[in-house]
Amino acid sequence: MIFGPDPRPICGLRGYENGTVSYKIAIQMSYFFSSLGEFSEYSALVVRRVFSRRYTLDSLMTQMHRIGVESLSVVNLCSFFIGLVLVIQTAAMLARFGAKSQVGMVVSASFVREIGPVFAAVMFTGRIGTGIAAELGSMVVTEQIDAYRVFGADPIGRLAVPRVLATTLMLPPIILIANLVGIFAGYLLARFHLGVSGDIYLARSFEILTHTDLIGCVIKGVAFGLTVGLIATHIGLKTARATEAVGLSTTKTMVQGVIAILVLDLMLAKILVAVQS
Amino acid sequence: MSSGSPRPRAEGEVLRGEQVVVKFGSKTVLDRMSLSLEAGENVAILGGSGTGKSVFLKLVVGLLAPNEGSIHLWGQPTEGLDEDAWTPFRRRMGMVFQSGALFDSMSVFENIAFPLRQWGDRDEDAITKRVEECLTWVDLDGVGHQSPSELSGGMRRRVALARTISFEPEFVLYDEPTTGLDPVTARKISRLIRDLDRKLSSTSILVTHDIECARTVASRWAYLAGGKIVADGTPDELLSSGDEELREFLLGGDPARELPLGRKGQ
Numbered sequence: 001m002i003f004g005p006d007p008r009p010i011c012g013l014r015g016y017e018n019g020t021v022s023y024k025i026a027i028q029m030s031y032f033f034s035s036l037g038e039f040s041e042y043s044a045l046v047v048r049r050v051f052s053r054r055y056t057l058d059s060l061m062t063q064m065h066r067i068g069v070e071s072l073s074v075v076n077l078c079s080f081f082i083g084l085v086l087v088i089q090t091a092a093m094l095a096r097f098g099a100k101s102q103v104g105m106v107v108s109a110s111f112v113r114e115i116g117p118v119f120a121a122v123m124f125t126g127r128i129g130t131g132i133a134a135e136l137g138s139m140v141v142t143e144q145i146d147a148y149r150v151f152g153a154d155p156i157g158r159l160a161v162p163r164v165l166a167t168t169l170m171l172p173p174i175i176l177i178a179n180l181v182g183i184f185a186g187y188l189l190a191r192f193h194l195g196v197s198g199d200i201y202l203a204r205s206f207e208i209l210t211h212t213d214l215i216g217c218v219i220k221g222v223a224f225g226l227t228v229g230l231i232a233t234h235i236g237l238k239t240a241r242a243t244e245a246v247g248l249s250t251t252k253t254m255v256q257g258v259i260a261i262l263v264l265d266l267m268l269a270k271i272l273v274a275v276q277s
Numbered sequence: 278m279s280s281g282s283p284r285p286r287a288e289g290e291v292l293r294g295e296q297v298v299v300k301f302g303s304k305t306v307l308d309r310m311s312l313s314l315e316a317g318e319n320v321a322i323l324g325g326s327g328t329g330k331s332v333f334l335k336l337v338v339g340l341l342a343p344n345e346g347s348i349h350l351w352g353q354p355t356e357g358l359d360e361d362a363w364t365p366f367r368r369r370m371g372m373v374f375q376s377g378a379l380f381d382s383m384s385v386f387e388n389i390a391f392p393l394r395q396w397g398d399r400d401e402d403a404i405t406k407r408v409e410e411c412l413t414w415v416d417l418d419g420v421g422h423q424s425p426s427e428l429s430g431g432m433r434r435r436v437a438l439a440r441t442i443s444f445e446p447e448f449v450l451y452d453e454p455t456t457g458l459d460p461v462t463a464r465k466i467s468r469l470i471r472d473l474d475r476k477l478s479s480t481s482i483l484v485t486h487d488i489e490c491a492r493t494v495a496s497r498w499a500y501l502a503g504g505k506i507v508a509d510g511t512p513d514e515l516l517s518s519g520d521e522e523l524r525e526f527l528l529g530g531d532p533a534r535e536l537p538l539g540r541k542g543q
Contacts, residue, residue, distance in 0.1 A: 143378035146340050150372045151392045152364050 042234050045156060046164055054157025055165075063166035067128050071174055075123045079111075079178040082119060083185030086110060091194050101200050107186040108205035112213050116179040118265055121224035124171055125257035129232040132163050133253040136236025137246040145237065160233035167229030172221030179217065216272040223268060227260045290352060291316050291448055291480045292337060297346035299332055306332050308504030309346065314482065316447075319474050321483045321495035325526065328501050330484040331375065334450045337482070338372050339363040350448075368396055371446035375453045377437040379425035385412075386421035389440045396444055411439040415469060431462035435469065442473050449473070451483045455490045467493040488527055500526070 090106045136159065139145050148155045183205055190196040232253045239249045292314040299307040306329040314320055322330050335341040336348055339355060348355045350366050358366075371392075379388050389408045393399055399407065412418055415435040425433060434454060441449060451470060455463035467490040474481050474494065483494050491498060491512070498515045500508040500523050508515050508523055516527055 139381075142381075143374045143376050144380055146335075147372075147374060147378040147380070149340060149360065149363075150338055150367055150370070151395050152367050153391070153395050154360060 039230070039234060042156075043230050046160055046230060046233070049154070049157040049161045050165065052157060054154050055162045059158070059162045060165055063162045064170055067163075067166045068170045068174065070131070071124050071127045071170070072177065074127050075120045075174055075178050076181045078119055078123050079116065079182040080185040082115060083107065083111070083182035084189050086115070086182070087186040087189045087194070091190065091196070100194065101196055102204055103190050103194070103196060104183075104186065104201035104204035105208045108183050109208045109213075111179050111182045112209055112217055114265075114269070116182060117175050117217055117220040117224065118261065120175045120178040121171065121220075121228065121261045122258055124167075124174065124224070125228050125232075125261065126254055128167060129228045129253045129257045130250040132167075132229070132232040133236040133239075133249045134246055136160075136233060137239030137249040140237065140239040141241055141243060141246060155237065156233075160237065163233055164226065164229035167232075168222055168225040171225030171228070172218045175217055175221040176214075210276070212272065212276050216268070219272075220265065220268055223264055224261050227264060228257050231257050231260060289316055290314070291318075291350065292482075293347075293349040294333070294336070295347050295349075297333070297336060297343045297348065299329065299336065299341065300344050305504055307336075307343070310501070310505050311346075312499060312506055312509075314480055316480050317478060318497060319481045319483070319495045320497045320499055321485060321491035322499050322501055322506075323486060323488070323491060323526065324501035325486060329504060330501055331452050333501075334372065334452050334482065334484055338367065338370060338450060369446060370448045370450065371441035371444070372450040373434075373437050373441050373452060373454050375456060377425075377433040379433055379436055379440070381425055383425075384421065385417070385423050385425065385428070385436050388425065388436060389421075389443050392440060392444045407443060408439075411443045414442075415439045431458055431466070434458065434462075434466055438466070438469055438473070442477065445477055447477075447479055449477075449479050449481045451481065451485075451494075453485050453487075454483070455485065455487045460489075463487060463490060464493075466490075470494050486526075 086107050087103055090110075091100050091103045094100050094102055094106070136145070139159075145155050145159075148158065187198060187201050187205075190201045191198040235249050235253050235256070239245045290313060292312070294310065294312045296309045296311055297307050298305065298309060310329070310333065312320075312322075312333070322333065324330050332341065336343055337350070339358065342356075351369070353366075355363070355366065379385075380391065383391065386408055389411055390404050393404045393407060408421065409418075412421060415438055417432060417435055417439070420428065420432070420436075425436065428436065438454070454470060455466050458466065467487075470481075470483070470490075471494050473479070481494070483491060485491055496511065498508075498510065498512050499506045500515060502522065508518055508520060515523060518524065
């Protein structure tokens, strides 16, 4: 049930003695699988609604603009500092082997393959995902979602789909920009503080990258954006009718979003490495 | 209103709820409750807080599904309908929510135009004209461009009323429309609802614990307690009931207070 209370355990838990550790584990597992099933059902519904076009192009553009603009500053600020820290750490290590000039290669590969997409997605979840969950949760609490339904407007098609599409479309360019900002921050530090030649830093930075790296970055962006959008809208629309429930929904979005990003990253890293080799 | 004279009164049964049971976890909110409504009837469901009055409205409009029992609308069963299948019913119904439930992201104008655009049988000029008519009717001329957050509680309720009547529904559900308002504003809202029901010849359910509002709006009262309708009749019949609990509720806990009878519509 998309609108309404959390799903119940999928099994009756017969054979488990109430209150025992095994009972508690069994009930948690049962809740987990019920919730997973419901989330899959919700995701399938969102995908179907994308093609039924119950949203307007205007609402999609508004969400894309909002999501893009709101997240750029915070994501880029983080990338900038991560780029600086990465250069300090790796340059010290590389200097022991007389390879300080290779610092650009390490920073660039680390950023594009791993740090950029994951950090940007985590920051995106904190800035945008929680905002979406809070916004939709407040609409549940103030009965606006009910009003949508009573007036025959589908809240999933009208509210959730534009947000999920916007997170999916906007995260890849945000990640690419974050990568550039991180590499550029490393360049500044390497050139002006560590005395590494700027030309060598940049040459090494782009030499290591392949098309697969960039494609992988975009794939990760799409996958993370879609996941964050689905989790945030699902949790937001399922917010209980209490003021404190909105806060709970934002926390749940952050926790579930970050865990989902890390699990997905592991799976995608495995696939991308296999493709590259 | 767009039409000068009342709409011709429809006939037949609009709502039949039979043996409806609603449970939230282990708590039974409605326990085999039954209620029927004929076209043109204006019923007030009275009862204390937490007795399930609003839950019943949500069942009627399909926001909740009963655990047991059935809801029929215009003779059609509603059991197991999905969101799309509810659309033909909801097109004929309007609901005024307890909090107003105005869309924060839209202006007052956009809020009132929302159902008109949603049901999609008018062009933009006709929608603009209709929204202005509705704003005039609720005495809120000139606030169309404002955001709901700029309005007072009473104004928000009036906008919510205007939004609901904008598409002239046959069956209107009012969920505690006067709760939290000062007595003067509450009286104004009650009179607006009464005028609306007369003008549209609509069938309505008013859920409230405001006896003044119920007396102004409804010709039939149903008292909900313990998850069931325990008294159902005209206001006079309920007020002359020997049931202590009912009398205490209607007289606001003051047995010495006398409620003037038969003043509906004044």
